[in-house]
Amino acid sequence: MQDTIKELISYKMFKELRRYLSFKAPEDIATALNGLSHEDMILAYRLLPKEMASEVFVNLDSDFQEKLINLFSDKELKEVVNELFDDEAVEIIEEMPSDVVERILNQVDKEQRTSINKLLQYPDDSAGSMMTTEYMDFTEDMTVADALAHIREVGEDREDIYKGYVISKDKKLSGIVDAKELVLANGDTPIVNVMTDSTVTIRTLDDQEEVGKLFGKYNETSLPVVDKDNHLVGIITLDDAIDVIKEEAEEDFEIMAAVTPNEETYMKTPVYKHAWHRIIWLLILMISSTISGAIINHFQAAFAANLILVAFIPMIMDTGGNCGSQAATLIIRGLALDEIKTKDILKVIWKELRVSFVIGIILAICNGIRIYIQYSDIKLSIIVGATLIITAMMAKLLGGILPIIAKKLKLDPAIMASPLITTIVDSASVWVFFSIAVAIMNQ
């Protein structure tokens, strides 16, 4: 699609391009535009049918959004902004420099400006910053027919018209009505007869990770957000929750690979920024491997007497690191799914002890035999075998315990996974290896 757009632009076939774009989904157009040069992107954007423009705009990268806003006349900006839902506007505003924010806020009507300003006050990554105030609102005295009429009247501007929120006189959430119930029910049924109590609500200051979990669990198109007095202040819709679920998984991913999480795409992140996001972690982890080095130095006399020991350092370090990150990953997953609770720490220890003992024994036997065949040195077999058992058990225990401790301390468990565990286990396993070697060699 991107190539087609480029080609049509290069032949100046603008009429054909306009027609071509009108058949495509806004999300796909945005993906294609995000890969174009500034000039081509602006050209193609200007050709979009009016009713598609704002939908494409929402899906563009933020630097392109900024470019476009700077080119827009006030009238054009107003047209785009008025088509946005509150939460979309907030998401865009959060990425813009202050002069652009001012221009945007000047173009929205007073009512929308008030609600945008309110949403902007919630901390980043909180439920409040994700929500929209444009929900389908019903009052307790409505009938089903009233509710349907209300949907027809204002539904066009509401983000989720498939769920209506019934609000009591004191502004509290009194129940939720599925559009399904409205369609299936008789017109003069009172709305309070078809609504259900809402057992699942979100607090404005809940973390977005929590929100993602709730949507993953309950099969709902939107969920209500309430303040501390149980007043309904907004709703969060499923599409925003999906973005969060994806974002959180990616964040954990990056933390585990020792990269500072970054919302920008790989290709758009400049080289110096890539380097910066990675170098800090490499330097921190280097300190820890310097400790392993110091431990090795400490045992210089031991391996000077038996140089073959050095050849086993990589295997012992790698096995320790891999064992630790296996356990850590499984525990982090379990914690994220709420399957493992922090109070389960003793159960985890007991399980990892048994698993690692089985694994340690198998690794020790396989390697012990291989080493005996290769070097005919039973002492060496015993040294490496014993080290592998101890290393596997220590690595798996640490891998199991550290993420739980992190969670208890309200840190992200993912930062405890590899490579942090890897490097801790490295030092410890090298120390175990040489200590055993010294003990056995001196027999």
Next chain:
Amino acid sequence: MQDTIKELISYKMFKELRRYLSFKAPEDIATALNGLSHEDMILAYRLLPKEMASEVFVNLDSDFQEKLINLFSDKELKEVVNELFDDEAVEIIEEMPSDVVERILNQVDKEQRTSINKLLQYPDDSAGSMMTTEYMDFTEDMTVADALAHIREVGEDREDIYKGYVISKDKKLSGIVDAKELVLANGDTPIVNVMTDSTVTIRTLDDQEEVGKLFGKYNETSLPVVDKDNHLVGIITLDDAIDVIKEEAEEDFEIMAAVTPNEETYMKTPVYKHAWHRIIWLLILMISSTISGAIINHFQAAFAANLILVAFIPMIMDTGGNCGSQAATLIIRGLALDEIKTKDILKVIWKELRVSFVIGIILAICNGIRIYIQYSDIKLSIIVGATLIITAMMAKLLGGILPIIAKKLKLDPAIMASPLITTIVDSASVWVFFSIAVAIMNQ
């Protein structure tokens, strides 16, 4: 909640338990029951109000489902099974032993049995196995009023009533109608006037990962599944897609940590199975670290002459491994989001070359200075510094290229990430280190 249930059972307060459960969401009840003993689970399940029972059943762990089915009378089983949607029934059946499957299929009516059998024929992890045939179907000659009447009549049994699929006489998908449009439109408008063409369709044999991506991109409650002749055969609903998005992220997670992906929970997986899922990878990776060991052995003469070299092995191996997995993770993420395409391989190489050069230089300078201060040995500073630059560049190039090659070969890019890259880079970096050392020491 789990503790409350246990307590009420221990005091035999069954009436109170029943009332307590009736206020809770089925998903939460299932989560609580999944943590109980068999006896308590069965007791609590039997107390559930009839209309909640099947919804709780769907959310139970499969071993509990099997236990319950074996206890059910035919009548009870029929009640539960008839409440299930096709895709829910298929998901349960796929986990059951054959005698239980037979009992379930005997209890469903003939029509449902036919459609379940059809769904069971699609390969696991394909779009076909995720879809349901219970969609809202309209014909082209309907009016809006006809469509609304049809929803009222059959809507109770359809999984997504917020989108209707308009089917032509030759069974092809001709368009899609939002329930929103139906509610907002005039009753005698022909349905073809309010429907939109569907540009996004899924093929029955598409991989579920593809399905997850589509739902992540387009903001839809369901998407149509068509066969190769473009006949509509079913729909996939958003709730199933969310499960897939979560599952795929977890799978990549586990593969990167060298654990065989496992759908069972950590606590429910027995020790021998945990050990099995981890030992295979550990043994494979051990072969590769044995190669690093052999390389070290090969350079025995070099480090025998200068034992301090040994102390740098951990730092060089760890840095290489970490650099590689940083790059690999970012590329895997980019590939998963379709931001990086396989044809971008040259761009990735060029970017990683520059990033890794910057990182290599910084690491070399930091370490070179530290080593000079510690050992006053300029040759050692140069050896370690040069090794770090080459290792960082090599690791980041491999980390960038291997996932793209994997994708090109239609393998899962995640298996190319750490720890496979780590161990490849290990051998190479140890080799570079000692080669440089030999060259410089002999000067």
